[in-house]
Amino acid sequence: MLSRRELLQTCLAASALPVAAAAKTPPLLGLIAPPANYPVPPEGLALYGSDLRFTVYGLGLPTMTPEGYDSVIDKIVPAARQQAKEGASAISIFGTSLTFYKGAAFNQKLIDDVHKATGLPTTSMSTAVVEGLRAFGAHRVTVATAYNDEVNRRLRTFLGESGFEVVALEGLGLEAIGDPSKVSQSDLQQFCAGVFKRASKADALLVSCGGLRTLELLAPLESQCKVPVVSSTPHALWAGMRLLGLRVKAPGYGQLLARG
Numbered sequence: 001m002l003s004r005r006e007l008l009q010t011c012l013a014a015s016a017l018p019v020a021a022a023a024k025t026p027p028l029l030g031l032i033a034p035p036a037n038y039p040v041p042p043e044g045l046a047l048y049g050s051d052l053r054f055t056v057y058g059l060g061l062p063t064m065t066p067e068g069y070d071s072v073i074d075k076i077v078p079a080a081r082q083q084a085k086e087g088a089s090a091i092s093i094f095g096t097s098l099t100f101y102k103g104a105a106f107n108q109k110l111i112d113d114v115h116k117a118t119g120l121p122t123t124s125m126s127t128a129v130v131e132g133l134r135a136f137g138a139h140r141v142t143v144a145t146a147y148n149d150e151v152n153r154r155l156r157t158f159l160g161e162s163g164f165e166v167v168a169l170e171g172l173g174l175e176a177i178g179d180p181s182k183v184s185q186s187d188l189q190q191f192c193a194g195v196f197k198r199a200s201k202a203d204a205l206l207v208s209c210g211g212l213r214t215l216e217l218l219a220p221l222e223s224q225c226k227v228p229v230v231s232s233t234p235h236a237l238w239a240g241m242r243l244l245g246l247r248v249k250a251p252g253y254g255q256l257l258a259r260g
Contacts, residue, residue: 026052027244030088030120032079034061034072034095034210035177043215044237047250047257052241055086061098063175064147064209066154069101076110077117084118092240093124096208096232097147100126101154104161121243125210125232128239130162132230132256138204139164144192145171146180146209155208168199180211189217189224196225207231218254228255 029052031041038058057079059072080091091114093099099107107126115122133141141164145152152171159166172191174180183191188207196205204227207214214231221229238257241248249260 026050027089027246028053028055028087029240029244030054030080030083030086030091031056031240032076032083032091032093032095032114033058034098036060038094041233041237043213043233046215047234047237047253048241048246048248051246051248052244055083055088057083059095059098061095061177063177064097064151065175066101066150068175068177069098073098073110077113080114080118080120080122084120088118088120090121090123090240090243091118092128092236092243093122094210094233094236096125096129096210096236097151097155099124100158101151103154104158107158123236123239123243125236126158128236129206129208129230129232130159131239132235133164133204133206135256135259136204136228136230138202138228140167140200140202141165141204141206142167142196142199142202143169143206143208144195145169145207146174146183146212147171148173148175159206167202168195170195170198174209177211180209181213183212185213185217188212188214189220192217192221193224196221196227203227205229210236215253218257219252222254230256 036058038056040054059075061072062068111122156166192207205225210232215234218229247260250257
C-alpha cells in the first residue's frame with residue numbers, strides 16, 4: 001500500500017513526464033557552408049525550426065569557380081571537428097558545387113573524411129540532391145543552375161556518375177558568391193520553367209545552387225512542369241533532418257518535403 005505522500009509523489013512524477021518530453025532539446029545539425037558569415041538558413045527554420053537546431057561554419061568561399069573551391073576545400077574537416085565540439089549530432093557539407101566539382105568519388109571522400117574525423121553521421125548537399133532524385137525514381141533530369149559553363153560541365157559529369165541522364169542543363173552564369181541570392185523569385189521561376197520547357201521529356205527538374213532561394217518555388221514549379229522538383233538547400237535540409245533520425249513532414253513545399 002502506498003502512503004498518501006508516496007501516492008502524491010508518484011502522481012506528480014507521472015504528470016511531469018509529458019512536460020519533460022516536450023522540453024527535450026532538439027538535436028543539433030552542423031552545417032558547413034561555403035560563404036563566410038553564413039547565417040542559419042531561413043529555409044531550415046521554416047521547415048524544421050521546432051524540431052532541430054543548427055550550428056553553422058562559414059568557409060569564406062570567394063567565387064563559385066574551381067579555383068574558389070580549391071581555396072577552401074581543406075577547411076572542411078577542421079570545420080567539422082569544431083562543430084563536433086559544439087555538440088552537433090550530425091553534419092551536412094553545404095555547397096552543391098563545392099562538393100560535386102571533382103566528381104562523385106570526391107564527394108563521397110569528403111563525407112567519409114568528415115565522418116572519420118568526427119564520428120558523426122555526415123552527408124553533403126550533392127548527396128542530398130541525388131537522394132532526392134532517387135526518391136522519385138528519376139533517371140532523366142533537366143537541370144537549372146546558377147553556375148558558369150565550366151561548373152555546369154562538372155555537374156553534368158557528377159550526375160552521370162551518379163546514374164542520371166541529363167537531358168538539358170542551363171546556368172545563369174553567376175560566379176560571385178553573393179549573386180545567386182540577388183535573383184528574384186519571379187525571375188528564378190521563369191528561368192527554371194523555361195529550361196524545363198526547352199528540354200526533352202524528363203522525369204524531374206533539379207535546381208542546383210544553395211544560394212538560390214527555392215523553397216517557396218518547389219510547389220509552383222511542380223505544378224507548372226508536372227514533374228517532381230529537387231533543389232539544393234531545401235533538400236539538403238531534408239537529408240540532414242533524416243540523418244538525425246527524424247521524419248518531419250513539411251506540406252506546401254513540394255512532394256518530397258511533404259513526405260518527411
